[in-house]
Amino acid sequence: xxxxxxxxxxxxxxxxxxxxxxxxxxxxxxxxxxxxxxxxxxxxxxxxxxxxxxxxxxxxxxxxxxxxxxxxxxxxxxxxxxxxxxxxxxxxxxxxxxxxxxxxxxxxxxxxxxxxxxxxxxxxxxxxxxxxxxxxxxxxxxxxxxxxxxxxxxxxxxxxxxxxxxxxxxxxxxxxxxxxxxxxxxxxx
Amino acid sequence: xxxxxxxxxxxxxxxxxxxxxxxxxxxxxxxxxxxxxxxxxxxxxxxxxxxxxxxxxxxxxxxxxxxxxxxxxxxxxxxxxxxxxxxxxxxxxxxxxxxxxxxxxxxxxxxxxxxxxxxxxxxxxxxxxxxxxxxxxxxxxxxxxxxxxxxxxxxxxxxxxxxxxxxxxxxxxxxxxxxxxxxxxxxxx
DNA sequence: TCATGATAGTCAAGAATGTGAGTAATCAAG
DNA sequence: CTTGATTACTCACATTCTTGACTATCATGA
Numbered sequence: 001x002x003x004x005x006x007x008x009x010x011x012x013x014x015x016x017x018x019x020x021x022x023x024x025x026x027x028x029x030x031x032x033x034x035x036x037x038x039x040x041x042x043x044x045x046x047x048x049x050x051x052x053x054x055x056x057x058x059x060x061x062x063x064x065x066x067x068x069x070x071x072x073x074x075x076x077x078x079x080x081x082x083x084x085x086x087x088x089x090x091x092x093x094x095x096x097x098x099x100x101x102x103x104x105x106x107x108x109x110x111x112x113x114x115x116x117x118x119x120x121x122x123x124x125x126x127x128x129x130x131x132x133x134x135x136x137x138x139x140x141x142x143x144x145x146x147x148x149x150x151x152x153x154x155x156x157x158x159x160x161x162x163x164x165x166x167x168x169x170x171x172x173x174x175x176x177x178x179x180x181x182x183x184x185x186x187x188x189x
Numbered sequence: 190x191x192x193x194x195x196x197x198x199x200x201x202x203x204x205x206x207x208x209x210x211x212x213x214x215x216x217x218x219x220x221x222x223x224x225x226x227x228x229x230x231x232x233x234x235x236x237x238x239x240x241x242x243x244x245x246x247x248x249x250x251x252x253x254x255x256x257x258x259x260x261x262x263x264x265x266x267x268x269x270x271x272x273x274x275x276x277x278x279x280x281x282x283x284x285x286x287x288x289x290x291x292x293x294x295x296x297x298x299x300x301x302x303x304x305x306x307x308x309x310x311x312x313x314x315x316x317x318x319x320x321x322x323x324x325x326x327x328x329x330x331x332x333x334x335x336x337x338x339x340x341x342x343x344x345x346x347x348x349x350x351x352x353x354x355x356x357x358x359x360x361x362x363x364x365x366x367x368x369x370x371x372x373x374x375x376x377x378x
Numbered sequence: 379t380c381a382t383g384a385t386a387g388t389c390a391a392g393a394a395t396g397t398g399a400g401t402a403a404t405c406a407a408g
Numbered sequence: 409c410t411t412g413a414t415t416a417c418t419c420a421c422a423t424t425c426t427t428g429a430c431t432a433t434c435a436t437g438a
Binding site: 002005006008009010012031032033034076079080082083084087088089090091092093094095096097098099100101102103104105106107110111114117118121146147148150151152153154156157159160163164167168170171174175178181182185 | 194199201222271276278279280283290291295299306310340343352356357364370
């Protein structure tokens with residue numbers, strides 16, 4: 001009862017195929033939810049069966065045929081209903097945080113390597129989100145767009161994704177600095 | 190293969206019962222992972238079977254007896270091994286973000302109510318994390334503690350939790366302001 | 379020409395997670 | 409003296425998620 005609404009929300013703006021949807025979920029463009037491609041195909045099938053979305057076959061010459069989905073009125077109503085239900089607290093599951101939690105018991109170099117990798121990943125995402133935001137607002141300033149734009153939902157969630165990834169990046173860099181500093185301090189004894 | 194390491198990492202500092210562990214996971218003190226109580230009991234049983242933790246029965250007069258668990262050497266080795274494996278990207282699943290994504294299609298007042306609730310929740314968590322950080326560092330400054338403290342893992346993850354919840358709070362407030370502003374703008378037509 | 383990689387999926391099995399109920403004792407408040 | 413909250417769990421079912429394997433076609437580069 002959770003992925004369904006994420007998929008519905010993602011299909012509000014454009015007709016997408018399962019494959020395209022999978023891309024955006026997998027790459028984290030839909031930064032408010034995480035899902036694997038296979039889940040999306042399954043969910044799309046279910047959503048169509050429940051008439052919350054409709055699919056249409058698009059025949060392609062150079063590519064395999066695909067099915068594009070869009071939200072139906074029933075789907076919109078379902079989203080409306082969902083919005084009115086109690087919101088569960090957001091949850092994070094992060095392997096890296098588990099590793100940092102154990103920082104004093106595990107190899108520092110290994111940990112720093114993981115943090116470095118995550119920092120780079122987070123940087124890539126902030127760049128991506130920055131570009132996405134720019135594309136969405138076009139020539140307008142952010143304030144202008146948010147005040148008068150016709151579709152601000154994706155912009156707002158992308159803003160959250162941006163600061164989240166900035167937070168990840170800064171935290172990784174900070175943690176690396178701390179660990180390095182302690183290494184240096186301890187080496188002197 | 191994921192919850193197990195989170196549990197191991199949480200048990201590094203103190204012997205805990207399943208119930209205590211459940212509390213800390215549920216309240217988000219272990220802010221790097223989210224899990225329900227029942228999952229933890231199951232996982233503790235499994236971890237003990239695999240000899241990564243050991244439990245001891247504590248007989249209590251006024252309360253039901255409990256079992257306290259601590260990490261074994263094999264458990265430490267497992268954490269070490271885990272740290273060296275590739276880190277999966279952190280994932281977020283947030284009902285509220287899904288609702289905001291659909292902002293232009295759902296009732297604004299309903300959405301604002303949810304955002305207000307989340308903002309309050311996030312504020313409560315930042316307060317909690319702030320107190321936890323203070324408890325951990327004691328009389329020392331943060332820089333002092335992070336440089337010379339003996340156990341900094343939980344402090345570092347708590348720092349991430351703090352900025353994450355601050356981010357949530359600010360985003361909620363900002364989003365509310367935007368939505369209110371648009372309401373006012375549109376009311377004029 | 380051969381191997382990748384991208385597009386566009388499907389299927390099935392098994393692991394992980396979530397939900398709800400049930401047990402049982404003590405303590406504090408009304 | 410009864411209700412509700414807290415401590416301390418256990419069991420079982422259902423749903424969800426993950427993993428891996430599989431099918432195709434076309435485009436690109438070596």
